[in-house]
Structure formats: structure tokens, C-alpha cells
């Protein structure tokens with residue numbers, strides 16, 4: 480059984496940054512080695528899609544496949560090391576009150592919505608569009624989007640190997656702490672999906688907080 484946290488609980492009053500990301504919107508931030516990002520599912524059952532890029536060389540980026548291979552299990556929780564495509568540790572999950580996060584099911588897009596939910600959904604806003612918008616602020620684009628993390632998204636893998644997106648298990652105020660092991664561009668899409676249960680069919684705001692351990 481994993482511990483709920485690797486370190487003492489962080490004091491909210493010592494955070495150097497607090498920001499509420501509105502429902503359906505993207506966000507990004509340059510996080511330095513040693514800093515910790517807390518992502519709070521403010522109202523519960525809200526999927527948070529995320530990508531990480533090495534600040535010094537963004538061709539080095541988060542790799543879902545290397546992360547899962549390295550830890551030998553399909554879920555992201557406390558202790559998971561987020562691995563890059565150059566097999567280096569980008570960040571670690573250091574606290575988690577939700578208990579399970581996905582990195583297998585990818586992000587939603589207008590194209591996949593049309594295939595999965597019908598042509599009428601093609602023009603709904605999607606995570607892929609959020610990522611494109613936010614990546615453009617860092618000189619990156621569509622071809623830089625890779626398989627992503629889905630914080631607070633529940634994708635149980637059945638004994639027969641099948642998996643599907645089911646109702647989120649995160650309660651209001653659930654959080655996950657991600658501690659940086661290198662300088663990264665951290666990109667979030669607060670998922671706008673309304674066609675499957677990942678957001679309880681009602682996208683809601685989330686909060687991000689940052690601690691700089693060196694300044695505590």
C-alpha cells in the first residue's frame with residue numbers, strides 16, 4: 480500500500496502562486512527543478528489533461544510509454560516518476576488524495592469526438608485544441624502533442640485487458656502534487672469533454688498552486 484504522501488503536508492499560505500483555471504480552458508507555466516505543482520479538483524470529477532516539456536530542449540518531453548514501462552504498472556499515483564522520451568525523470572508524484580490517474584487513454588479532440596460520439600459533436604471544444612492554443616505560447620505546435628497524462632480521470636483496466644473511461648472518483652478538493660526534477664514547461668487542458676463521464680458531463684474549474692521548496 481502506497482503512502483498518501485511522501486512528505487509532510489504543504490502549507491497553503493506558503494505557496495508562491497495560486498490560480499484558478501476556468502472550466503474548459505488551458506494553462507501553462509515554466510516550473511523549475513525543485514518546485515511543486517499542486518492540481519486541485521475544486522468541484523470533483525474533473526479530468527485534467529497534462530503534458531510536460533523540458534525547458535532547455537522541448538524535443539525532450541513526457542513519455543507515457545516510458546513512464547509505464549519504468550514503473551511496471553498502468554496507473555499514476557504517489558511515487559510515480561514521470562519519464563521523458565530520453566528516459567530521464569522529469570517529475571515525481573509526491574502527494575495524492577485521489578488515488579488513481581490515467582496515462583493510457585489520451586486526450587479528446589474534435590476528430591475523435593466525431594468518431595466516438597457522432598458528427599454533431601465535431602465542433603465542440605476539445606483538449607487537443609486547448610493544447611494547440613497553449614503550446615503556441617512556447618513556440619510549439621500540433622506536432623508536439625504526444626500521449627498525455629489525465630489527472631483525476633478513471634480508466635480501470637479489466638482482467639481481460641479492456642479499458643474504458645468511467646465516472647471520476649475524485650471528490651471536491653482532491654489534489655495531486657507533482658514535484659519537478661528538471662525545469663519544465665507544464666501544460667494543462669482543463670478538459671471540456673461533455674460526451675463521456677470523465678467530467679461528470681459538466682466541466683468545472685480547477686485550481687493550481689506552486690511551492691518553491693528553496694523559499695520555504
Ligand SMILES: [Zn+2]
Pocket residue numbers: 528586587605606607670671672
Ligand atoms: Zn479532454
